[in-house]
Amino acid sequence: MSTKITEHVHYIGVNDRTTQLFEAMWPLPLGVSYNSYLVTGSRGVAVVDGVELSHAAEQIRAIKEILGPYRRPDYLIINHMEPDHSGGIAMLRAEWPELKITGNATTLKMVKGFYGLAGEELAVKDGDTLDLGGATLRFTLTPMVHWPETMMTLLEEEGVLLSGDAFGCFGALNGAVLDRDMDTERYFPEMVRYYGCIVGRYGQFVQRALARLKGVDIRILCSTHGPVWTERAGEVIDLYDRLSRYEPLDDGVTVVYGSMYGHTERMAEAIAGELARQGVRRISMLNAAVTGDDRIIAEAFTHKGLVVAAPTYSDGLFPPVERALRALAVRKLSGRRVLLAGSHSWAHQAVKVMGSLLEGCDVVQPAEPVTALQAPGEAELEACREAARALARALRD
Numbered sequence: 001m002s003t004k005i006t007e008h009v010h011y012i013g014v015n016d017r018t019t020q021l022f023e024a025m026w027p028l029p030l031g032v033s034y035n036s037y038l039v040t041g042s043r044g045v046a047v048v049d050g051v052e053l054s055h056a057a058e059q060i061r062a063i064k065e066i067l068g069p070y071r072r073p074d075y076l077i078i079n080h081m082e083p084d085h086s087g088g089i090a091m092l093r094a095e096w097p098e099l100k101i102t103g104n105a106t107t108l109k110m111v112k113g114f115y116g117l118a119g120e121e122l123a124v125k126d127g128d129t130l131d132l133g134g135a136t137l138r139f140t141l142t143p144m145v146h147w148p149e150t151m152m153t154l155l156e157e158e159g160v161l162l163s164g165d166a167f168g169c170f171g172a173l174n175g176a177v178l179d180r181d182m183d184t185e186r187y188f189p190e191m192v193r194y195y196g197c198i199v200g201r202y203g204q205f206v207q208r209a210l211a212r213l214k215g216v217d218i219r220i221l222c223s224t225h226g227p228v229w230t231e232r233a234g235e236v237i238d239l240y241d242r243l244s245r246y247e248p249l250d251d252g253v254t255v256v257y258g259s260m261y262g263h264t265e266r267m268a269e270a271i272a273g274e275l276a277r278q279g280v281r282r283i284s285m286l287n288a289a290v291t292g293d294d295r296i297i298a299e300a301f302t303h304k305g306l307v308v309a310a311p312t313y314s315d316g317l318f319p320p321v322e323r324a325l326r327a328l329a330v331r332k333l334s335g336r337r338v339l340l341a342g343s344h345s346w347a348h349q350a351v352k353v354m355g356s357l358l359e360g361c362d363v364v365q366p367a368e369p370v371t372a373l374q375a376p377g378e379a380e381l382e383a384c385r386e387a388a389r390a391l392a393r394a395l396r397d
């Protein structure tokens with residue numbers, strides 16, 4: 001599909017409504033788009049980012065439709081090498097052998113490493129420009145958003161930022177490409193889920209990239225996934241800013257728990273019930289054994305409070321909760337008010353393992369972890385409620 005975005009920029013991306021798991025891990029209930037853009041000037045034409053391999057023919061068709069029989073693309077600018085954007089580049093090269101593969105030194109090394117491609121290339125450095133004739137592209141290196149080679153390309157004359165994965169979201173495009181031509185509400189939850197799962201670990205690098213974009217006149221945001229943002233570009237930048245500072249989006253609480261025989265679940269219910277009595281209105285109770293990490297990550301990036309409750313299992317933490325908590329720890333989830341709870345029958349380990357997993361996360365625990373030996377009695381359940389009250393107070397700070 002191709003859509004004209006500005007005088008110099010066309011959308012030439014593709015939709016994937018077949019793949020069930022992005023990166024073989026993350027569910028795609030609304031599909032995903034691999035966005036690519038064609039920038040045309042009076043002297044040259046650049047394709048910015050490729051698409052995933054199985055859709056390469058579609059991208060080539062869109063390019064030909066726009067350029068007609070007498071023009072061809074001169075440059076393939078690679079903002080990001082991950083194969084969801086570079087899988088199709090060998091096919092582009094086969095179609096147009098003189099196509100100059102353009103990227104920074106790290107990108108060009110990766111192109112060789114992944115695809116063994118030899119031929120014309122153009123190495124660019126931070127701040128370099130490429131003049132296509134009335135369309136000047138400026139490159140800004142933004143490493144680790146979210147691979148080491150990532151960069152962004154700004155079309156200066158039109159304030160169009162081709163941002164790679166930054167500002168992206170899950171969700172295929174349903175007819176329209178620009179935010180102003182569609183109802184975009186469904187994409188915002190998918191942006192939080194995408195950010196948390198894919199970019200979440202690299203908040204400090206997103207912050208560095210945002211700092212480098214300060215003062216740049218950005219009128220249109222062209223990410224590699226999801227809608228092209230025009231009228232809501234400011235909101236999208238603001239959301240990425242908040243998420244990458246680990247700023248919660250609301251004062252709710254995510255309760256991540258696991259329970260084989262219901263003892264820990266009773267503790268989790270006692271905590272959630274008391275939080276509700278204390279006025280917390282957004283509580284997400286997630287049984288880690290049947291909830292995907294994507295959902296747990298998205299909720300934890302949304303809410304200010306986090307409760308983790310699990311039994312001790314084989315001298316360790318109940319495995320489904322360990323998996324979920326590790327997913328949060330890998331992303332260095334910070335700025336949360338955290339309450340830990342555990343249940344055991346002879347020697348408790350669960351809350352100790354939770355504590356060590358959370359070591360790299362800058363979080364506050366407003367109450368000591370609560371534990372119960374075998375079935376929780378009234379004293380343990382009251383301890384849960386007391387801790388929940390402390391958590392509710394901490395959420396208001």
Ligand SMILES: Cc1cc2nc3c(=O)[nH]c(=O)nc-3n(C[C@H](O)[C@H](O)[C@H](O)COP(=O)(O)O)c2cc1C
Nearest residue numbers: 259260261262263264311313314315344345346347
């Ligand atoms: C397979 C298995 C392994 C367990 N390992 C331990 C253990 O290493 N240490 C311990 O104190 N309790 C252990 N327990 C007991 C549970 O932690 C305890 O009964 C807990 O209350 C169960 O909580 P639940 O009802 O929420 O599943 C184990 C239980 C099971 C079924």
Ligand SMILES: [Fe+2]
Nearest residue numbers: 080082146165
């Ligand atoms: Fe990526």
Ligand SMILES: [Fe+2]
Nearest residue numbers: 082084165224
């Ligand atoms: Fe991507």
